Each structure stands twice: as C-alpha cells, then as structure tokens.
Amino acid sequence: MISSWMARRAYPFYETRLRGRRTFEHLAEYEANQWISADELHALQLAKLQALLGHCEAQVPFYRRHWAAAGVSARDLREVGDLRHFPTIDKQIIRAHRDEMVAASWRGRTLSKSTGGSTGQPFSFEYTRESYERRMAVMMRGYAWAGWRQGDRRLDVWGTEIAPVSALRQAKMRLHDAVLGRRVVSCFDMTQDNLERYRREIDRYRPKVVVGYTSALVELARWIERHEGAHWAPQAVITAAEMLSSEQRALLERSFRAPVFHTYGCREFMLIGAECDRHDGYHLSADHLVVELTDDAGRTLDDGTGQVTVTDLHNFGMPFVRYLNGDLASRSSAQARCTCGRCLPLLGAVEGRRLDVLTSPDGRIIPGEFFPHLMKDFSSIEAFQVRQTREDRLRILLVGQREHGDADLARLRERVAHQTGPAMAIEVEWVDMIPLTPSGKRRVTIREIDAASA
Template sequence: MLTWLHRNFVLRPFEGMVKGRNTFRYWGELERTQWLSRTELEYRQLESLRRLLSHSYQNCPYYRCEWDRLGLKPNTVHTLADFHDWPILTKEAIRINRAQMRSSVPGQQMIAKATGGSSGAPLQFDLNLESHERRVAATYRGYNWAGAGPGTKQFFLWGAALGDRTWKQYAKDRLYDWLNRRITINSFEFSRAKVPEFNNRLNRFRPDVIVAYTNPLYAFAQSLEELKQIPYSPRSIVVGAEKIYPFQRELIERVFRAPIFETYGAREFMIIGGECDRHAGLHLTTENLIVEVVDDQGHPTPDGEEGNVVITDLTNYGMPFVRYINGDRAVAGFTECPCGRGLPLLRKVVGRQLDMIDTPDGRRVPGEFFPHLLKDFPAVERFQVVQESNSRVEIRLVLRPGWDDTSRIRLDAELRKVLGSTIAIDVTPVASIPLTAAGKLRVVVRTSGSASELTPSANRTK
C-alpha cells in the first residue's frame, strides 16, 4: 500500500506536474506493448526506424553526408533485414563528429551526457528530452519486473557522484533519494572494514529491493558470509553495470536469501534488457531500441556465435545513434520467453568484466570507479588502470590538449579519496595503450593475483 501511495501521490505528481515530464505515461505504454506479439513489435520497430532514418538524413549533417557518400537512402529500407547493410557507427566517429550528428531542428531541448568509458575511452553525447523520458520509463518497466518499480524502498550499492559536493548538490541528492524512497551507499568506498557499517545500514533501512553493481555486491556477500553476519533479506536484488556469473549469483542469493534479476544497460541508452521472473534471459527494450549482434564486418552473427553488440536508438532525435557499436560482446540468437511477453530475449551477454583494485588498508575498489571518475576529464582520450601489487597502482592516460597541472591535481585528489593514502598511485601519460589479441582494450588490469579475480575457484567460499 505504501509503495502504491508513494508512487501515485508523490512520484507521479512530481514527474508530471512539477517537472512537466511524461515519464509515467510512457511507462504505462510500455507496460501494454510488452504483451504484443513479436511480429507486431517488429513491425513497430520498422516504422520507428524508417522515421528515425528520415529525420537523421534531413536534419543531421553527419548522416546525410555519410549516407550520400555510400549511396544510401532512408526510403530504401523496407524490412529490418535491409538495415543490416548500413554502416556501423563507432565511438571515434562520434568524438570527431558530435556537432554534425546533432539535429538541426530549431528549439529542440537537449541534455548533454558522458559515458563512463568502461571501454577505456570516455564519450560525450547528447539526447533530446523525450528520449530521456522514454529511457527512464523503460528502466521503470525493467525494474518493475524485479518488484523494484517506482515507489518501492530501495537500497543502492552504487557509484556515487564524485568531486566536492556543494550543500545545494548534497541537498538535491538527499531530496532525490527521498523522492525515490532509497538510500545510496557508495560502492567505491567498499572495504572489508566497512562491511559491518554497510550491513547495519541495510538492516536498519529494511528495503524492498537491493540495487547494486555486481562486483561490490559479490564482495559484500563474501565478507558477510565469512564474518557470519546475517543481512536483511529483501524481496529481490537487481544487479547491473557488469556481467554476473553463475557462481556469483549462487553466493549472493544464498547470503541475502533473495532472487537476483540481472539487467543490461549502457549510459548511452540506459536499460537495454532485463530479466523477468522466469529468469530465462534478458528481455530487450524493443520499443526503444534495435539490438543486433554482428561480426567484425557488421553482418549478423549466426545463432550461437559470439559477436559485437550494435544498437540503434529509435527515440533519440536530438543526436541519433544509428547502428552504434558499443564495445560489448554477446552471443547471437533472440529467443522467446515462457512468460508470454513479445519482447525477445538476448541469449547471452558476454559484456566487459572490470577487475577490482585492492589496497594495503583493505579496500576493494570496483573497476567501475575509474570510468565513473575519468568521464569528467575531457582531456583524457583513453585510459588503463594496472595493478601489479597491492601496494601500487598505475593510471595510464592518453591525453588530448587541455590537460594541465590543475587537472592532474584534481585527479590525484579524487583518486586519494577512494584509494586512500596507503597505496602508491602513478599517473603516467602514454602515447598509446595496446589492445588485446581480440582487439579489445582492457580498462582495469590486475597481474598480482587476488581474491577479486573472477574465477569460480578463486572466489567460492569454502
């Protein structure tokens, strides 16, 4: 009852009347369309795609120039299969052409965003207000499958805002948490020494759901079991930001005595897919996105084979993302769920796995901290974090013009806040960062060997 009251008499009026957003209306639409047949959803996808391509060609100089060069016209796309021959959009192309990718439609309100750069290269981009509202609505639906819809009481073990916070920013954060009935525990501050404090806060708050980064929650669960501390058991747990492995799921569900619901998302789109209560796979946000798995030439990967994730955002008319390769890997094959929803299931996300960094004073810092921090340094083109022993960490930076002593001092200060004073930190400008044999950039590299390395044999509690 309290959830329903808070949702309808606090959140809904705030979103609609105070902020003037249509988020709840879009959420209602998505709750209805998820039950359409897959054929109907694909028809709607095609119609949305044709409108997006037409808009992009007419109003975005980058796309008009690129597609004219290749002899491509929006009116030639008659099926979703016709779209498979269109060019792939890379992060580098966005960095170079961001201004030309923006829509020239006058009066369109835009929101500037930045990715955390878990691929090792932060990215700045833009979106229009309606697109933002529609992706928030999709997150409402995805979390609602886990019993974590708006108005539920939520305990977030997540990356907190970095940098010095003014009292106004702090007050805004507290208001936002109150509006959403949640508390946020900074996962970047996690250490074994903080386990009793984190557990006490969880037990006092007694949430309906825990929402967390996978790695910190797994480390938290490990420590709780080792210390024989009993945490409060929520109705469900939502994990995101990185792939969860079966051995992690088993331990977390055992310790917290609650089912896990995996989500797959990206800063560029928010939620891409999520589990329903059948746990048969990740339902894709088909109404907002076209998700493909392709080979290195941009062609569809055969079912059962691993490929690159490519996404088209059907709602972002401010700065369209058309066949954008986001750096993730997945196994091709879109199946149906026994729940009856028409939303296809992505067979398997391989994703990126970021190691945790250990410090001499017992902190275990999730790898997501570094993309979260470095996205706010525009002069950082690429980065890599290397730890060869617990006493030292090296931050390798490929820099653009604009890096100065002020940037270095600010970076050092932010690193110290989270990594502490007992670890040596080397910030090293480099000309380039080598890729792996598979052509990937490892963002966080541990060579020292620790309990944070994600292999079942190393992480299972005996």
C-alpha cells in the same frame, strides 16, 4: 522515511506535475508493448525506424554525408532488416564528428551527458528530454520483472558523486531519493567499516530490492558470508554495469537469500535488456531500441557471437544509428518467445565488460566502475587503463591531449589518491595506444597481483 504508499503517489506527482515529464505515460505504453505479438512489435519498430532515419537525413549533416558515401538513404529502409545495409558508428566517430551529429532542429535544446566508458574510451553526447523520460520508463519496466514497482523500497549500492558537491545539491539528492523510495550507499567507499554499515542499513531500511554494480554487491555478499548472522532478505537482487558469473550469482543468492536478476545496459542508452523470472537471457527493450549483433564488417549476424550494435529509436537530438558500444554478446539459447509470454526478444551472454576489483593496502575495496565514473570528468583523456601491479601500486595509462593535460593530471592524481589512501603509489603515464588482451579485448581495470580482495 517516506512510506511505500506515499512514494507511490509522491513520485508520479513529482515527475508529472512538478517536472512536466511524461515518464509514467511512457511506462504505461511500454508495459502494454511487452505483451503484443511479434508481428505487432516488428511493425512498431519499422515505423519508428523509418521516422528516425528520415529525420537523420533531413536534419543531421553527418548522417546525410555518411550514408551517401555508403550508397544508402533513408528511403532504402523498407524492413527492419534493411538496417544492416547502413554503416555503423563508434565512439571514435562520435568524438570526431560530435557537433555535426546534433540535429539542426534540436540545437540548443538537448541535454548533455558524459561517459567514462566501460571500454576505457570517455566521450560526451547529447540526448532529448523525451528520450530521457523513455529511458527511465524502460528501466522501471525492467526492474518490475524482478518484482519491484515504483514506490517500493529500494537500496542502491551505486556510484555517487566523486567531486565535492554543495550542501544544497546534497539536500536535493536526498529529497529526490526519498520521493523515489530509494536509499543510496556509495560503492566507491567500501571500507570494512562501511560494509558493516551497509549491512545494517539493509536491516534498518528493509528494501524490497537491492540494486547495485555487480562487483560491489559481490564484495558486500562476501562480507556478509564472513560475518554470519540474521539479516533482512530482500525480495530480489538486481545486478548491473558488469558481467555476472554463475559463481557470483550463487554467492549473491546465498548471502542475500533472494533471487538475482541481472540487467544489461550502458550509459548511452541506460537499460538495454533485463532478465525476467525465467532467467533465460535478457529481454531486449526492442520497442525502444533496435539491437543487432554484427561482425567486424558491420554485417548483421543471425546467430553466434557478435558486436552489440544499437539504434536508439527516440533520441532525435543526437541520433545513434547502428552504434557499436564495445561489447560482445550472443543470442539466447532459449527458442522463439520466452515462456513468460513477453514478445521482447532474448539476448544471451554479454562479454567484454570485465572490470577487476582493486584493493588498497589499508583494506579499501575499489570497484572497477569507479574509474569510468571518474574519467568522464576529464576532457583531455580519450582512453585509459588502470593496472594494479602491486598491493601498493597503481599504474594508469592515458591516451589523449597531453599538451592540455597537466591540470587534469593533478586533479586525477588527487581524486585517485583520495579513493585509494596515502599508502598507494600512483604512476600516471601517457601512451600512444592502450594494449589489448591476448584475446583482443579492451580492459579498463586489471589486477595483476594474486592477493585476494580484503
């Protein structure tokens, strides 16, 4: 086990000297940015936006055509608020125009990532090395608001590789986690025996913070409550990837005996916002992203609830300008600047990221995040929904390329069966469209039975 003292030195050396990354340089920049004035933050956003939009018009064929059709151009942006005049994009647009959304000057030099999509619409996208470094720096800054600093012990209850990985890759992952000062346990393997093992792991490792998918940490907290006994209390619990109710927050704080800091993000940008110790909303990463709330016509809303619309200020490889990520959110009720003193604006409640926890007949717990994590590996699937109609039956609805999907379907059935166990019947059905809920929301996992989670 690498000590915190060693990890504080080992990881910066690994990132900076061995990998040649500027993560810690960006972290210093972002740490300073959070304390600047509102006027300075506005000027920073404007300069970055103007550079990004000029690059898009010069280098990205899609935006050149898309904006011309809307009657706008990069030179029309004179204030940050002028962004509201530019058209929005979404996952369907990206899937249809992906190749022409990559900047000409960055072709062949970007990194690629796939997302299963928390709204059930998988797709892949490109990003630059610098944007990855900056995303890591923003995440580290957000976790620091919960009291964690690079090198502090951290235990993650997180999604791990679903497909088999080589022994060499496993060794590399363990070494990377050790250098980072992190230990990872899989939230995709939450049997009753493993819940006990995870609790013991927390006692042995004594992490300063526990990080995880909301639903996975809630299941672990329920297990801890049912099996009373002394256990290690971290300094903080950081929840992510799904909504957090007040009841869930209370359960987590009671079980772990630590305050909960909720974060908000998505795979396309990583951390969008995070709570500070005032818990009055999510401080937006406004020196890294421009986050708007918009109505159905793409008009920016100054108050109320709207669609989360994100512009990434640093991904020049495949720019995301006014991207609808599928979530709904509202402004924070906190007025003006947060009492913590940070200039970063506050986002209120985030809606639309509800992923039901499913269970198998033999007592396994399957967090809803398992399915978005799984589906990113299947190129023929464009949208999906998983319904648990009985304790021993799953119904999986798919939209996509049926003519190319037979091999994918066999692989999908195999991986789901491995996760849920042999007693679970799995029905897979191609459909023309995934149904929305009566409130108009898109749900990925739905538990239709009343039985409580095991």
